[in-house]
Amino acid sequence: MNEPTQPAGRGARPAPGAPVVLRNATVLTMDDRRTVLRDTDVLIIGERIEAVGPALAVPEGAFEIDAGGGIVLPGMIDTHRHMWQTAMRGYGADWTLTQYFVWYYLQHGKHFRPEDVYAGNLLAAIEAIDAGVTTTVDWSHGLQTPQHADAAVDALEEIPGRFVLAYGNIQAGPWEWTAAPEFREFVERRFRGGDMLGFQLAFDVTGDPAFPEKAAFEVARDLGAPVTTHAGVWGATNDDGIRLMHEHGFMTPGTVYVHAATLSTDSYHRIAATGGSVSVSTESEQSCGQGYPPTWALRAHGIPVSLSMDTSVWWSGDLFSAMRATLGADRAREHLQAHAEGQTVTHTHLRAEQVVEWATRGGARALGMDDMVGSIEPGKKADVVLIKNEHSPVMSPILHPYGHVAFQAQRGDVHTVVINGRVVKHEHRLVDVDLAKARRAVESTVEHLRGALGDEAWAAGMNPDVPETKILDNPYTYTDFRTAATHGG
Template sequence: MSRPTEFVPGRPVVFRGGTVLPMDRARQVLTGTDVLVVDDRIAAVGPRLAVPDGTAEIDATDGIVMPGMIDTHRHMWQTAMRGYGADWTISQYFVWFYLEHGKNFRPEDVRAGNRLAAVEALDAGVTTVVDWSHGLQTVDHAEAAVDALRSVPGRFVLAYGNIQQAPAEWTSAPEFRDFARRHIDGDDLLGFQLAFDVTGDPAFPEKPAFEVARELGVAVTTHAGVWGATNDDGVRLMYENGFMTPETVYVHASTLSADSYHRIAATGGSISVSTESEQSAGQGYPTTWAVRSHNIPVSLSMDTSVWWSGDLFSAMRTTLGADRAREHLEAHARGETVTHCALRADQVVEWATRGGARALGREHDLGSLEVGKKADIVLLKNDRSPVSFPLLNPYGHVAFQAQRGDVHTVLVNGRVVKHEHRLLGVDLAAVRREAEHTVGHLRSALGEEEWLKGMNPDIPESKVLDNPYTYTDYRSASTHSR
């Protein structure tokens, strides 16, 4: 077995004898199969492959080789606050981050959260993350976010946002335009999007931000269908003004009507489902049960480590559970019994891999193990765990049995970044120090009493809003009417 020190740039790598889930359209299971990586690409997939001299070999026997997972919506800047809001509702989250304490995050705190989240993602086999970075109060915050992402050998998309200003304001600022010009550079490992929400205000104050996205040629990702924040009116305004495109990603989409789903389907957009978030915080019932009937593409995301786990194993597991629970409940209400589950394990594994690639417009080179595609690869193998065998239903194993501790090896762009359960080239002690520094700063800024109270903050009646944004006075009962 190859040792981590043997992985050097430019050296081919081969996974030998694994159970390969290529995530091609046929959703095959290939047993006793090798995967060869040359440079940053998958060069061959098949049994007993001939490989170039000097190839580093990884024994994948009794393991699962699959594409790297793709998270299409994670607020990475909040990760230093891991677990702090475990008991929050979405209203408490809005008050704490949007209205009160989010403004206390300095650029170095964004950097600390992003770096911790990026390392955590790789450790869990998540090779691509959309950094839904709505804490970028200044360009200095944005530079800190980028600095952190570039310091970790993963694949990321910076989705630039600022919850402290109107989208029309921050997207029109000269310093933002300069930042965008410098960072929309076609970097294969760092993409760029705009991240903002649409309140449903008939004046459509978000329109100038959409126009900037169109001018820059970048996608928009938006929280849509979130109880108490965004709903059908926002989707309708986007549609009527021509801003719904195949590149648009609608996060949560849990409280939308069939009319909105029709608009999303008709314009080719996709939905990022964060099931752990939706079923706990209250954005709405996780929406896979609805979007499946509209044939809308789905990807998975974990939202924020302020609440939940930073891996997609939990996302797959909870998505299957929520969808099936609703299916059974509705059947029982009709006096019927479900005999075959409509949502199956291979579908959520597809959403966690190829579905994410599709949402990012990268299905041509990410999301599946096919010759010529980028070598973002995960090996699940844990010889020390009794849960690693028997391997009877590989898709079911990934969705219901595997966890981050089973991630043996991770490649991103052909580079080995984790092997034998250890991250390579990561100074975890330094990442810890940065996170602890941020926690110390926030505790000091809030004061100890407010810090402790913040884990279950009071919500004044005046702050239970139809949306948590302060750039518009628009309030509508529509978000509370369904």
């Protein structure tokens, strides 16, 4: 090792494969003790973190980044994002969950072509890395054909982020599409190992006593693929689905239960006992109606938590807002419950450091990647984010680093993003990413969808009336099963 080199000039970019060192940062290591290190360097060589400490000596030719006055933390991890829907960013800002089901599940979701899935995934992938989200689960339940699936993966492989394709298809029963030979051929053809693109199966369990989803779980087991499922969603999935999964032995440590907002104590016990985790999408749950964000219940039952943003059809595509909303929702409930009992909360139970952990290492644990990413420690893969903005009055002073990340920082403060040792964003600008191409693809998708629906339906869809027919009985078009929990028992 040589003496430290001079900091890189503004606008400079590292040479391919060159070591990278971030100097003099406040480092949130997210190790087992949630250690905070001041005036600390992080040295990256190849794909991994080589060293963490003050005034590190670095190899000749290392690319230096002045991180003084900034916060370095592990790359954030989003465990549930419907990336294929990103072309419709903001379209459903005033939707309820029912209106989402009507639009995507029952009416217009079938209009998406493979190229539309590609466009949504491409823009979503760029959006993720721009916001410091280095690993994203593409909860891709719009894969009506293998061609749609190929398009989804094509987009993910084009962007230098870490992704997990959670394969799903809301237009057919999971016991049907998982049994198709072309599905198995797609998996064998596109997933050849490596840690930049993972694989899950994404489907829901309706609670039908016949448990037709059993066949899909068996395929997942055969493939060695974890299952991610929307559980505890008002009007769609309930405790019966959890019970059926448990009775048939399909609840595993790798299972990710999304939302889990309307479950009973018994269901939470089953999740805790089998080692599963819950992906909480607080902005989604508190806005569109899955149920109250369940972090209070998950903490009470010792269930691991990760965070997700769900879909850009409603909300922002970053985890800063997810952390902020999660703290707000959990604390609001704690205060309201205390007030109802004539009490006052003097010390909040959910702390900023916990939600920052959920947004980073919590996601790594949920995806079985904790030995690889999720913390700033030597030997881990170099998925690292620097939050620093000399032009923002919000980024000074930094007194409580965890609180600053959770409540003060935002997407515009993401200065540098390193994924797998590669600098993909620096000085607030993406590196070697063609955003213009993604915008053109999305414009084409919007034009197609608007044409397929017609101008009147397109405009009405932004604030649709609920049809008079009893569409609330069940959002899933592939089953006739009804229960009281789906408004038609």
